[in-house]
Amino acid sequence: MSALIDLASVSKNYGTGAAVVRALREVSLQIDHGDFVALVGQSGSGKSTMMNIIGCLDRPSGGRYKLEGIDVTERSNDARAIVRNRLIGFVFQGFNLLARTTALENVELPLVYRGVSGRERRARALRALESVGLASRLHHTPNQLSGGQQQRVAIARALVTDPPLLLADEPTGNLDTRTSLEVLDLLQGLNQRGITIVLVTHEHDIAACAKRVVTMRDGRVQSDVRNESPTNAGEALAALPPVEGS
Ligand SMILES: Nc1ncnc2c1ncn2[C@@H]1O[C@H](COP(=O)(O)OP(=O)(O)OP(=O)(O)O)[C@@H](O)[C@H]1O
Numbered sequence: 001m002s003a004l005i006d007l008a009s010v011s012k013n014y015g016t017g018a019a020v021v022r023a024l025r026e027v028s029l030q031i032d033h034g035d036f037v038a039l040v041g042q043s044g045s046g047k048s049t050m051m052n053i054i055g056c057l058d059r060p061s062g063g064r065y066k067l068e069g070i071d072v073t074e075r076s077n078d079a080r081a082i083v084r085n086r087l088i089g090f091v092f093q094g095f096n097l098l099a100r101t102t103a104l105e106n107v108e109l110p111l112v113y114r115g116v117s118g119r120e121r122r123a124r125a126l127r128a129l130e131s132v133g134l135a136s137r138l139h140h141t142p143n144q145l146s147g148g149q150q151q152r153v154a155i156a157r158a159l160v161t162d163p164p165l166l167l168a169d170e171p172t173g174n175l176d177t178r179t180s181l182e183v184l185d186l187l188q189g190l191n192q193r194g195i196t197i198v199l200v201t202h203e204h205d206i207a208a209c210a211k212r213v214v215t216m217r218d219g220r221v222q223s224d225v226r227n228e229s230p231t232n233a234g235e236a237l238a239a240l241p242p243v244e245g246s
């Protein structure tokens with residue numbers, strides 16, 4: 001089977017002339033179905049640029065990008081949006097949930113855009129929230145939820161359309177160690193169910209939970225290492241000292 005993600009000599013330049021920033025320099029990278037990749041590297045090394053291209057949010061300046069065998073390099077914005085909506089779920093650092101809107105409604109939103117009927121929307125959002133362990137928080141708004149719970153709502157929202165690929169740019173950037181591990185435990189469970197995950201992180205502990213670590217430097221892949229024994233986030237959680245008062 002061909003790779004899910006296939007970047008061939010992909011470049012991305014911002015600006016032109018003397019002011020050009022070469023954010024990606026002929027990056028070639030394949031990611032197979034079922035992999036769990038951590039993308040790491042210094043600030044400015046090109047991680048988000050790469051995620052934007054993988055996520056069909058932006059187009060390469062050079063090279064070729066195939067997603068699930070579909071060459072999306074030259075596609076129009078609309079055509080890329082169709083591919084994106086079918087294949088990709090996104091999770092961001094800041095959760096990007098709608099305030100004053102319940103968890104259930106937030107998770108239903110991507111289905112509203114697709115014209116799914118109200119009854120089916122509700123059923124699928126419920127299932128997605130159950131799968132992230134939030135069945136008891138359906139009618140809470142984001143400000144009534146902890147940071148980790150908000151991120152789980154965001155993950156449920158990304159999954160409600162059943163995409164084969166989940167892209168997460170610093171999903172634990174705003175979370176403490178314990179909550180980060182809870183999110184990683186959830187992501188590892190999703191990966192075990194076959195969802196391919198690409199995650200950007202600055203944290204070594206988080207990258208250690210991935211099956212493969214790709215390190216970026218100055219717009220290039222500096223190293224690409226398979227992790228033979230990823231940290232099991234659930235076990236790491238259990239090994240943390242107990243929370244005070246619980
Ligand atoms: N829209 C843009 N216009 C101009 N330059 C940009 C733009 N977006 C990113 N850059 C530049 O491209 C380079 C790569 O940026 P990118 O956001 O991919 O880095 P990053 O690895 O995600 O960094 P961080 O860890 O800080 O999020 C940086 O030098 C950045 O300044």
Ligand SMILES: [Mg+2]
Pocket residue numbers: 047048049
């Ligand atoms: Mg970034």
